Amino acid sequence: MSQSLDRALRILPLLAQGPATLEETARHIDAHKSTALRLLRTLHEHGLVYRQADHRYRLGARLFTLAQEAVEQLDVREIAHPHLAALNELTGHTVHLAVREDEAVIYIDKMESRYPVRMYSGIGKPVAVTVAAVAKLLLADLPEPERRALAHRLRYPRYTARSLTGPAALLAELARVREQGWAADLGGHEESINCVAAPVRGPDGRVVAALSVSAPSVVAGEAEVLALLPQVRRTAEAVSAEYCGRTPRKDTLS
The missing domain is CATH 3.30.450.40 (GAF domain)
Structure with missing residues (x-):
């Protein structure tokens, strides 16, 4: 597994515990803030992460939709x-x-x-x-x-x-x-x-x-x-x- 994919996947369990800041996300995946930001933006583009008005990140609605579709199958x-x-x-x-x-x-x-x-x-x-x-x-x-x-x-x-x-x-x-x-x-x-x-x-x-x-x-x-x-x-x-x-x-x- 590539390092970027591994880090992106590690972000999702963090956000499942509640909204997190960019700094908290970077610490969690042991990466520079610029790397964490790039991964968060990519996840955001796919609807898996959502950026709130307070600049914290939470899980996106698309993730819940995918989970429900998977369960139904x-x-x-x-x-x-x-x-x-x-x-x-x-x-x-x-x-x-x-x-x-x-x-x-x-x-x-x-x-x-x-x-x-x-x-x-x-x-x-x-x-x-x-x-x-x-x-x-x-x-x-x-x-x-x-x-x-x-x-x-x-x-x-x-x-x-x-x-x-x-x-x-x-x-x-x-x-x-x-x-x-x-x-x-x-x-x-x-x-x-x-x-x-x-x-x-x-x-x-x-x-x-x-x-x-x-x-x-x-x-x-x-x-x-x-x-x-x-x-x-x-x-x-x-x-x-x-x-x-x-x-x-x-x-x-x-």
Whole structure:
């Protein structure tokens, strides 16, 4: 990388912290003021930096536009698919990826179990939103007022004796999910199915999708499915890192 390009790229994280003067910018990139000024002018010409009336510089609107366009082009399913396949190969169980669409949660990818007992879920099908582990993660990430309003609009079918029975129970469960950073469905939708899920997060830290491992109790009991949580979380963290354009931590690759 050329020295000029390196210095120009180092200016952007500085301005992300707030407006900076020419002198502050020059010190940050360890360059003469004339060099810093030339780089700032070039960035300004491309809309990546804006010079304020007080002569300080801040990030330009074009940078935010480019970032938004990049986010809109991301396909979380495409990014996640090889990671789901690896998790499916590792565990042998059914792996799902789900996203929220308005007040529904939809499966957008699925890797089938290697065992003869299969689940009836499918790509494009809605999730049992009040009990499914992936749904809990997606709903738990909503701002509190939106979360509360939605909890009071939902219906609460009694799928099993473990199903959540109303808004208060759901909100308490979502608070727990927010605190622990993962979710489980242990017989809440089907008595014979256990599931554990982890969130996929975007650049702003918000949950953009959730992935899970599910297994019939005749294949894997509650304890066995919960023991898969570290692998599920590592997979979700690896997907999040790739989705955000970061290098995954080493422990997410093991």
